[in-house]
Amino acid sequence: MVTNTSGKKKTAIARATIRDGSGKVRIDSKPVELVDPEMAQLKILEPFRITDGDLRADIDIDVSIEGGGVMGQADAARTAIARGLVQHTNDAELRDAYMEFDRSLLVNDVRQSEAKKWGGPGARARYQKSYR
Numbered sequence: 001m002v003t004n005t006s007g008k009k010k011t012a013i014a015r016a017t018i019r020d021g022s023g024k025v026r027i028d029s030k031p032v033e034l035v036d037p038e039m040a041q042l043k044i045l046e047p048f049r050i051t052d053g054d055l056r057a058d059i060d061i062d063v064s065i066e067g068g069g070v071m072g073q074a075d076a077a078r079t080a081i082a083r084g085l086v087q088h089t090n091d092a093e094l095r096d097a098y099m100e101f102d103r104s105l106l107v108n109d110v111r112q113s114e115a116k117k118w119g120g121p122g123a124r125a126r127y128q129k130s131y132r
Contacts, residue, residue: 007079014076021060040074077099
């Protein structure tokens, strides 16, 4: 059985493919152990920490990520993996455990940075006026 899921955070989009296998987790065709900032690696592997460790041994996960920064990509991958695990196992207890731990494991974070507008240096700030 093959399960396809996706996750989003800011401008990063992660697509995960989960199939029965031997426990390999690959991010953009590289093993997850090679993900550079260790914090991003820990964030990506968070769904496995909440579950029993034996869940990872039965499946292979391939994640492809586009856009965003390092931590946005890690958050998107984490959401895609957690959603895929819930769909693949069809386990309501797992879903409840994820929701109790952190809702963003299963639900995309829809917040986006606001676009800069004219008349100021940022989205809402305006240039200062000088009266003298």
